[in-house]
Amino acid sequence: MNDRLETExxxxxxxxxxxxxxxxxxxxxxxxxxxxxxxxxxxxSPFGDLLVAATPRGIVRIGFLHTETEESVVGQLAERxxxxxxxxxxxxxxxxxxxxxxxxxxxxxxxxxxxxxxxxGFARAVLARTARIPYGSYLTYGEVAxxxxxxRAHRAxxxxxxxxxxxxxxxxxxVLRSGGLIGNYGGGPEMKAALLRLEGAGVG
Amino acid sequence: MALPPFxxxxxxxxxxxxxxxxxxxxxxxxxxxxxxxxxxALRAYPRLRSGxxxxxxxxxxxxxxxxxxxxxxxxRAIPVAEVPDRPAPLAGPESPDGDLWAAVEALPEKQxxxxxxxxxxxxxxxxxxxxxxxxxxxxxRSVHEGIKRLREVWT
Numbered sequence: 001m002n003d004r005l006e007t008e009x010x011x012x013x014x015x016x017x018x019x020x021x022x023x024x025x026x027x028x029x030x031x032x033x034x035x036x037x038x039x040x041x042x043x044x045s046p047f048g049d050l051l052v053a054a055t056p057r058g059i060v061r062i063g064f065l066h067t068e069t070e071e072s073v074v075g076q077l078a079e080r081x082x083x084x085x086x087x088x089x090x091x092x093x094x095x096x097x098x099x100x101x102x103x104x105x106x107x108x109x110x111x112x113x114x115x116x117x118x119x120x121g122f123a124r125a126v127l128a129r130t131a132r133i134p135y136g137s138y139l140t141y142g143e144v145a146x147x148x149x150x151x152r153a154h155r156a157x158x159x160x161x162x163x164x165x166x167x168x169x170x171x172x173x174x175v176l177r178s179g180g181l182i183g184n185y186g187g188g189p190e191m192k193a194a195l196l197r198l199e200g201a202g203v204g
Numbered sequence: 205m206a207l208p209p210f211x212x213x214x215x216x217x218x219x220x221x222x223x224x225x226x227x228x229x230x231x232x233x234x235x236x237x238x239x240x241x242x243x244x245a246l247r248a249y250p251r252l253r254s255g256x257x258x259x260x261x262x263x264x265x266x267x268x269x270x271x272x273x274x275x276x277x278x279x280r281a282i283p284v285a286e287v288p289d290r291p292a293p294l295a296g297p298e299s300p301d302g303d304l305w306a307a308v309e310a311l312p313e314k315q316x317x318x319x320x321x322x323x324x325x326x327x328x329x330x331x332x333x334x335x336x337x338x339x340x341x342x343x344x345r346s347v348h349e350g351i352k353r354l355r356e357v358w359t
Contacts, residue, residue, distance in 0.1 A: 005304075005351070005354055005355060005358060006323055006351075008304050009304075009308075009319065009320070009323035009324055009354075010323050010324060010326075012223040012226070012227065012324045013223070013226045013227050013231065013305045013324075014226075014231065015222065015223075015226045015231055015234060016231045016232070016234070016235065017234070017235045019218050019219045019222050022218065022222055022235055022238050022239070023214055023218050025235070025239060026214070026238070026239055026242050026243070029239060029243060030242075030243065030246055033243065035243070035246045035247060038209075040211075074209050074211070075206075075208065075209060077209065078206060078207060078208060078209040078210075079206035082250060083206070083207035083208070083209060083210055083249055083250055084210050084246060084249060084250065085209035085210055085211055086209075086210055086211050086214075087211045
């Protein structure tokens with residue numbers, strides 16, 4: 001039959017505006033109208049790419065893309081926070097700048113606000129204490145557990161730190177095993193040691 | 205199963221939805237309809253039942269936006285002093301380039317949507333029935349009638 005007709009229909013009509021431009025206008029409008037619950041973007045680091053995500057309240061998640069995939073990090077955000085998750089790099093400009101400065105050794109404190117919506121229960125106390133450990137120093141799991149209110153819960157503290165949704169900004173790399181042993185880290189023990197060296201913590 | 209991140213819908217469906225709107229609302233109106241479609245979808249998305257056919261759902265919204273556009277344009281139509289004795293040429297300023305897309309625009313709305321969804325956007329008859337709110341068989345008929353009409357007027 002007349003396959004030229006079907007071929008032309010499949011090819012589709014010419015458009016004035018490309019899909020890239022249309023999508024970028026859509027993103028601007030979605031942000032203006034407050035319809036973006038979670039914005040995310042990738043950024044690079046000396047250890048591999050990071051995925052950074054923020055809600056209107058602050059940074060909610062930093063994922064290490066050398067140990068987990070972008071798809072799984074973004075999928076979890078949709079599942080646990082809201083499915084209105086959009087790739088919106090402009091919303092993460094401040095976060096990406098502060099992270100660059102930190103990895104460069106030019107920033108010792110983050111000014112970023114955090115949204116702790118992904119942190120529950122005992123982990124809230126553990127990570128709140130961890131957030132106050134100064135640059136260049138460290139505590140042990142036992143010390144953090146004690147200061148979070150449960151001296152014998154060093155294992156639970158370790159667990160909370162292992163699932164820290166906002167590493168680097170909540171510096172769980174500053175919590176070590178007793179005796180100065182590095183212990184585990186979401187980005188790998190080498191990365192933890194390198195971060196401590198960057199900060200001049202005198203370990204690793 | 206949870207709903208996928210909205211970004212995944214944009215990545216997968218923005219291009220076919222845009223093609224649908226260029227073909228059904230015309231290139232001049234397609235971008236506005238595209239924005240309206242995805243903003244409406246983003247607003248409603250958290251209430252969508254997980255496991256729904258997201259593609260058919262998006263095209264259902266897009267079809268409604270294209271229909272709204274035609275209605276609004278109809279209301280804005282400028283009255284003419286004399287009724288022309290021949291119908292106006294099909295290709296107006298809103299028509300995509302070429303006679304084919306003018307002929308597509310001249311189809312009844314349901315046939316137009318069916319043909320564009322089937323060929324330009326590659327939806328199954330079941331999905332088309334979902335978008336047009338009719339059975340698979342009725343969707344098949346609309347595609348068939350539309351194609352038949354196009355073969356008559358476009359060679």
